[in-house]
Amino acid sequence: MLSPPRRWIREQPLSSVTSCVRRGLCSRRHSLWILLILLVVCIAIQTFVARQARNDKLTGLPHLRFTVSKQHLFPTLQNVWEGLHSESSLAVKPDVKSLQTERMADLHHQNEGYGKPSDYIVSRHVEKIVNRITDSQMEATKVSPGNPLLPKYETKQSHGLQGFLVLPSPRKSLIAGTDTPTSSIFLKTRTNTFHTKATCHPKSHIVFLKTHKTASSTILNILYRYGESRNLTFALPLNKHSQLFYPFFFASHFVEGVSSRSVREFHIMCNHMRFRKSEVAKVMPQDTFYFSILRHPVAMMESIFIYYKSIPAFHKIHSLDEFLDTSRRSYNSSVANNHYAHNIMAFDFGFDNNVAADAENLEEKASMTIAAIERDFHLILISEYFDESMIMLKNALCWSLEDVVSFKLNSRNERTRRMLLPNTAEKIKRWNAIDWRIYLHFNTTFWHKVDSLVGQEQMKWEISQLRELQAKLANTCLKDGRAVDPSQIKDAGLKPFQYGAAVIQGYNLNTHIDRQTKTKCQRFITPELQYTDHLYTKQFPELADKHRQAGRIAAPQHQRSGRAAMMGMAWAREAHHRQIIRHRFSNFKNQKASTSALLTHTETNNKTSMP
Numbered sequence: 001m002l003s004p005p006r007r008w009i010r011e012q013p014l015s016s017v018t019s020c021v022r023r024g025l026c027s028r029r030h031s032l033w034i035l036l037i038l039l040v041v042c043i044a045i046q047t048f049v050a051r052q053a054r055n056d057k058l059t060g061l062p063h064l065r066f067t068v069s070k071q072h073l074f075p076t077l078q079n080v081w082e083g084l085h086s087e088s089s090l091a092v093k094p095d096v097k098s099l100q101t102e103r104m105a106d107l108h109h110q111n112e113g114y115g116k117p118s119d120y121i122v123s124r125h126v127e128k129i130v131n132r133i134t135d136s137q138m139e140a141t142k143v144s145p146g147n148p149l150l151p152k153y154e155t156k157q158s159h160g161l162q163g164f165l166v167l168p169s170p171r172k173s174l175i176a177g178t179d180t181p182t183s184s185i186f187l188k189t190r191t192n193t194f195h196t197k198a199t200c201h202p203k204s205h206i207v208f209l210k211t212h213k214t215a216s217s218t219i220l221n222i223l224y225r226y227g228e229s230r231n232l233t234f235a236l237p238l239n240k241h242s243q244l245f246y247p248f249f250f251a252s253h254f255v256e257g258v259s260s261r262s263v264r265e266f267h268i269m270c271n272h273m274r275f276r277k278s279e280v281a282k283v284m285p286q287d288t289f290y291f292s293i294l295r296h297p298v299a300m301m302e303s304i305f306i307y308y309k310s311i312p313a314f315h316k317i318h319s320l321d322e323f324l325d326t327s328r329r330s331y332n333s334s335v336a337n338n339h340y341a342h343n344i345m346a347f348d349f350g351f352d353n354n355v356a357a358d359a360e361n362l363e364e365k366a367s368m369t370i371a372a373i374e375r376d377f378h379l380i381l382i383s384e385y386f387d388e389s390m391i392m393l394k395n396a397l398c399w400s401l402e403d404v405v406s407f408k409l410n411s412r413n414e415r416t417r418r419m420l421l422p423n424t425a426e427k428i429k430r431w432n433a434i435d436w437r438i439y440l441h442f443n444t445t446f447w448h449k450v451d452s453l454v455g456q457e458q459m460k461w462e463i464s465q466l467r468e469l470q471a472k473l474a475n476t477c478l479k480d481g482r483a484v485d486p487s488q489i490k491d492a493g494l495k496p497f498q499y500g501a502a503v504i505q506g507y508n509l510n511t512h513i514d515r516q517t518k519t520k521c522q523r524f525i526t527p528e529l530q531y532t533d534h535l536y537t538k539q540f541p542e543l544a545d546k547h548r549q550a551g552r553i554a555a556p557q558h559q560r561s562g563r564a565a566m567m568g569m570a571w572a573r574e575a576h577h578r579q580i581i582r583h584r585f586s587n588f589k590n591q592k593a594s595t596s597a598l599l600t601h602t603e604t605n606n607k608t609s610m611p
């Protein structure tokens, strides 16, 4: 029926093409063809535009995919922060949660295989995204080795990580005291920003995974002060240990009060542990906020090599370069405490750290690790951006600025830092390939969260407020406003634990401050072991007393054995811990009112709360 017109066109002379087309258009068959062509063109244009838009997103905001649904779910600022605490806000959840099975988590925590079919879909999905990110970021780091992405408004100077030829120096704000010291600093400067009590509720169910050499002791101190001043209950290590039996995988019965059922509700868990979500969740309430902190693996490895110099992997090695050059041949992962030397971040989060840089399944393992951390943690902070991290934390927890103010704890003195060459930095990234990928991922998501949840202007303003507060506090509390070597610390009770080849600094208090201010200032500079001990005594006075008695009996035998020096880190810490207990006991016995009696039972009972 439609064939005659076509034949008719073929038969026409060239000169009459125009009229031919006109006639052809009129025919029904050609109209259909043209409609079809138009449709195809439309679809092609639409596909092109959509692809272009997706490419723009992935190039500019690599992690938009993980977080965009959060923005849609929680359109107001308040809801955004509230959302951080809800199940649905976990960043990776929209992409991964529905596909993940409980088996995956368990597999992770048992360090078993990653390639099970149901997990594989998730793995590939996340991997694709992570690969894009790591590729683009590795490109970026080629220009500036070891330098994490900086937001546009930041100057590199303010971060203390300017490549690894120059190592971090003490932060200026701590020594830049401007105001006259006043004890009222604790009372007057309660600087709430956009989070007021009217818009959100302060969180007090918190798990902080205390990673190693990441500024975690400074955060621990913040949490201790917050909890202590509000009479919150800490999930402290059983039997007065200083860590939650690290490096073993965490188990709920490692917490004092769990087996005996003597504690009704735990608020804060924050001591070193090897994370295992299913066990932590047995102890902590359902609405618990989980967070942790990461550090650039190069700076971290430099710190670890000095601090853990006595672990088997390092003790006969002269330099980090020597270790990195020989590690493939000589590193033995099955020797106790050697895990400190290899992908320690992955280890602390509960994953397999023994992954070689050239392992076939490296990217897959990295993707799975990242996905699981995204699933289990509401917020991951970045040590290099400590102040920014504190603002994020404050907002996430609905706390005040004063709650997150701190002094840098556990820092080495300059003499025990080592300069690294760019080549060494590259070797470290390769050796710690999983950690490097974890860090890159969370550094990016961190800045994306800053942009989407706080905004750069607000962040800038809040940081200036925080630094002002810190400077005032340093001026009030600290003698000379800065950290000093342990040999210069007057109060033995405030000396930080010394280990390996590091010289860990501490602080002296101003002498002219009143008693109440002194007590408060002291909390800011009390090292981890002493403060943990103090809280244990406060929470479990009777048990603490028993341990004190037992420590007295066991002490001479322990001293004679002289084994502490040969033992691993955890045991050395415990030895130190017991030494503190003995020291405190003798103070208690003699009823000496010395300044080092900060942690005595008597003072515990007299202590005033922090604001």
Ligand SMILES: Nc1ncnc2c1ncn2[C@@H]1O[C@H](COP(=O)(O)OS(=O)(=O)O)[C@@H](OP(=O)(O)O)[C@H]1O
Binding pocket: 211, 212, 213, 214, 215, 216, 217, 218, 299, 303, 383, 384, 386, 407, 408, 409, 410, 411, 412
């Ligand atoms: N506020 C702040 N900002 C930036 N960096 C900080 C901060 N507080 C502590 N630190 C540095 O963190 C390192 C100590 O980390 P940790 O306390 O986690 O160590 S530990 O695992 O508990 O022993 C240690 O790093 P190194 O000095 O390089 O060893 C500290 O200097």
